[in-house]
Amino acid sequence: MDLRQRPFRSVLYIPASKPRALDKARSLQVDAIIFDLEDAVAFDEKVAARETLKEALDTDGYGARYKIVRINGIDTEWGLEDAKAVTHINADAILLPKVAAPADLDALAQITGDLSIWAMMETPRGMLNASAIAAHPKLEGMVMGTNDLTKELQCRFRADRLPMLTSLQLCLLAAKAEGLVIVDGVYNAFKDDDGLAVECEQGRDMGFDGKTLIHPAQVAVTNTAFAPSDAEIDLATRQIAAFEAAKADGQGVAVVDGRIVENLHVASAGEILAKAKAIDALAKE
Template sequence: MPKLTRPLRSALYIPGSKPRALDKARTLPCDAILFDLEDAVSPDGKIAARETLAQALATGGYGARLKVIRINALDTAWGVDDARAAADMKPDAILLPKVGNPADLEALAELVGDIPLWAMMETPGAMLNAPAIAAHRQLQAMVMGTNDLAKDLQTRFRADRLPLATSLGLCLLAAKAHCCAIIDGVYNAFKDEDGLRAECDQGRDMGFDGKTLIHPAQLDIANTAFSPSDAEADLARRQIAAFEAAEAEGQGVAVVDGRIVENLHVATARETLAKLDAIAALNAE
């Protein structure tokens, strides 16, 4: 599956059962919408939610936002029918919860054809099988399900997320090794801006591409945290210019702000500027 090159700073869960929320999502500054048929929909509303979501997607109006449908697990009463209905809606991707191994993705692929697949990484088994999951030919992105994972691991809450560090790291390694996008888990206290900002900064420092969100009020913080800052952009431009000047003089390294700049730093700098261009293009659509 080709690597996603577009921004994924913010991936907002929207209940597939709520027409007002589906309508509001058309105006929100999120990079991706995770249309949810799973946790956000009660058991007695799941069948109706498929039709509600299908009507919303058929109406359109979501612009350049990535449209991803999270279905119920295939071993539930709704999963298989969700998968078939989601495929008919022609989303950008289908998100499968409770992925434990590549066979789960293969079962979904048999139902939906060549639509890109995303995997919820939210069980201890998924952590141990992360490399094999990331290697699946149709997998485009991993999404951390930190609430379910914390429940299964029986962790205590810590603001630094130390109890989840091993799990987050295993999935990050697997995703990066197989060129998958990887999106961090939700922050539950949606009114706690400082806490959200700290967790977004932590996720960005670790290497996540973005953050899953449960409320529109969280969008600005996530978009800012996962965008290159003005200082980062300025440094990237100066690194590229200095290295190109050094190359023109037959040198293999340059010095910027007292630090060595080599090929690998220039590659990172170019990625930073390319991300800025991609964000600008997304905002213009």
């Protein structure tokens, strides 16, 4: 499956040092997992976490879930060995934190070779260099690190995320220009389903492919928010049918629900139906 057609609605962080959490993740209805060697792992557990993660991924059992490993920064005492270790385990991609410039990805790629790279976008420098970062040939996806970004911007928390909208949109523009996957940052209040739903709706409206999660309790809300709704599927189906009928009559446009339907609307409708089909296929694997 082409990566852009693959669902990334829910992307759950799992501590690489916790065998029980690693095992539980095998049964969760998430589209992707970030196996975390960085923030979720205590300093004195970081070395052992590499082997714990290798054992889990060698055993596998994660089905069609996309497997991403977040390492510590290359400039830390653990990052270099993390990167080397990931090249020898069953992962789909490696995630580098605090990417500030393409040179950071160059340094990682020298170690990881052909392994796909994802970038954590969580610093002001990274925001300003988003376009150049997104154009890196090894880059496959971007992950918004909104907690670190909030700290670096020294901005206040607002439910509408107004202080960081520019940063989010810079990364969205860069990712879309290069055809990358891009997922939104975490929602920290994992017991607040209503607040999560609002932030998911905002992220979906903006164009994010999905959202990173810190707790399994957030999966259902997020999967629903980033999947095509029944109404969207119905409209897409009718738009395609109406446009095909118009073409058969020699017309270049159709009308559905009082609105013009052109080629671009049909293309969007096709993407909606393809995404719904991919989600159904993923659920059956």
